[in-house]
Amino acid sequence: GAGVSQSPSNKVTEKGKDVELRCDPISGHTALYWYRQSLGQGLEFLIYFQGNSAPDKSGLPSDRFSAERTGGSVSTLTIQRTQQEDSAVYLCASSLAMLRGGYQETQYFGPGTRLLVL
Amino acid sequence: AQSVSQHNHHVILSEAASLELGCNYSYGGTVNLFWYVQYPGQHLQLLLKYFSGDPLVKGIKGFEAEFIKSKFSFNLRKPSVQWSDTAEYFCAVYPYGGSQGNLIFGKGTKLSVKP
Numbered sequence: 001g002a003g004v005s006q007s008p009s010n011k012v013t014e015k016g017k018d019v020e021l022r023c024d025p026i027s028g029h030t031a032l033y034w035y036r037q038s039l040g041q042g043l044e045f046l047i048y049f050q051g052n053s054a055p056d057k058s059g060l061p062s063d064r065f066s067a068e069r070t071g072g073s074v075s076t077l078t079i080q081r082t083q084q085e086d087s088a089v090y091l092c093a094s095s096l097a098m099l100r101g102g103y104q105e106t107q108y109f110g111p112g113t114r115l116l117v118l
Numbered sequence: 119a120q121s122v123s124q125h126n127h128h129v130i131l132s133e134a135a136s137l138e139l140g141c142n143y144s145y146g147g148t149v150n151l152f153w154y155v156q157y158p159g160q161h162l163q164l165l166l167k168y169f170s171g172d173p174l175v176k177g178i179k180g181f182e183a184e185f186i187k188s189k190f191s192f193n194l195r196k197p198s199v200q201w202s203d204t205a206e207y208f209c210a211v212y213p214y215g216g217s218q219g220n221l222i223f224g225k226g227t228k229l230s231v232k233p
Contacts, residue, residue: 003161033221042122042208042223059220091162107221109154109162 002026004110006092012116013082021077021113025094032075033095033107034067038088049075050097082117089114120145120213124224131199132232139194139227141183141209150212151192152221153183157205165207168192179203201233 005024013019025032034046046059049069060066064082069075079086093107125140143149153165166177173185183194192209209224 035223040225042225043210043221045220045222048220093162106152106164106167108164111161 004092004094004108006090006110006113008113009111010114010116012118014118015084016081018078018080019082019115021079021090021115023075023077023092023094023110025073025075025092026108029094029096029108030072031095031097031105032069033093034075034077035091035093036061036088037091037112043091046077079115082115084117087115087117120211120222122209122211122222122224124207124209124227126227127225128228128230130230130232133201134198135231137194137196137199137203137229139207139209139229141192141194141224143190143192143209143211143213143222145190145211145213148214150214151183151185152210152212153177153181153192153194154208154210154223155205156208156226162208165194199229199231201231203229204231205229 007022031050033048035043036046037043047054047057047067051072052069064080067077089112091112092110095105095107097105121144123142151168154162155165156162165181166175166183168175168185176182181196183192185192206226206228208226210221212221
């Protein structure tokens, strides 16, 4: 079956504009995760969804970031009033169930959206 | 806060050399451990994982990793690297009792294998 897909693959925007990044998880995966990978840095966890619910939004770097998931499938990550420091690769991952203590799950990653804010 | 340290930023080896990439984490409780690999131009792929049982885990493409609880380490090894192993390698930890769903990643080690 198809893996996790993300769109667009690349996005160049001007500072102050809003952007929407999309993630299509693997069919049947109920858990979905967003990460950010900046140059020379590891992956920074942003938010996860179990179904359509995002219980913990504390990983989002500022209130300019928001995410939603509808129908237990597609998720969008929205960045409002983009800043240059938002430039990064935004990665989405999905798993059959939520990764939590005692529950063995593996996250499968998409190809990412490379965002450049000029 | 929990963290993951990968000791080497960039490793350069010749083909057939042996590889060991270090990974240490800071968390005293039970963990799940992962190594992911990102080949040039490709997305992150799972290389191997440890949840419980035998601390020596074998993954794809001849890679293995050993979980040493007393050292909080999960080093990745391969006896003989190939040019096709050129990639960036990320160690990741899930700490039980941590923020659910939050995999904590190291900053990655770039491996360059010379033919």
